[in-house]
Amino acid sequence: MRFGGTVLQIESVRPEGNKLEFELSDFAQTDETNYEIILLGKFADSTLDTLVISNLQTDVPAGSFRVQFVHASPDAADLVVYVTAPEAMLDGSPSLGPVGFKSAVAPVVYPAGTYQIRVAHASDPLAAIYDSGPLTLPAGLDLMITIVKNTATGAAPISLIFEDDSNRNEVPDFNTPAVLRFVNAIPDAPALDLLIDDVLLPILPVWNLQM
Secondary structure (H helix, E strand, O other): OOEEOOOOEEEOOOOOOEEEEEEEEEOOOOOOOEEEHHHHHHHOOOOOOOEEEEOOOOOOOOOOOEEEEEEEEEEEOOOOEEEOOOOOOOOOOOOOOEEEEEEEEEHHHHHHEEEEEEEOOOOOOOEEEEEEEEEEEEOOEEEEEEEEEEEOOOOEEEEEEEEEOEEEEEEEOOOOOOOOOOOOOOOOHHHHHHHHEEEEEOOOOOOOOOO
8 A cells, every 4th residue: 555645546466466456536534543444345256345444543441442343245245243241142132233245333332351242144133143252352452343254164154353453363253163184294104093182083095195
């Protein structure tokens, strides 16, 4: 990115060299304002677009954290978000949204503590399609949580990107399984057994690589 007066230019480049350029000619910066500029959509069908989110710079209230949710998953319909105590019933719990693709909800402040974040389709608000499990969210945290397409394992169609001023982490659905691949790369070792928690794992066919 580069700023030049009120013009913001963004380039999206794929590994094979294809490039798309975006120019926000009316981008106006205001003092004491935080800006988040998100590139979203799909490169393959040329639906990439920009979303600019601006919020006034204000302190997070003492003993609290602040969070803003952004819908950036192109394949997901309108969504609702729940930030509740762990295991709270969704029926009767307040929700944020509905929020559509390429839009965001206003920042919300919560007391610091342990929470569970769940996301559902607005058309079926009591059936969660994403569950964070219990999360400890400390005082002073100022989060932007971006809802993105799940490109890893598991059945959840979406995942969440947690970002503050210094960190950016993906938090997959609590029930997302791990995928492990073991390789015996010791040339002089015999056939090996694999165990996790003293449970013998089935061994899949092995191909010997000839150099």
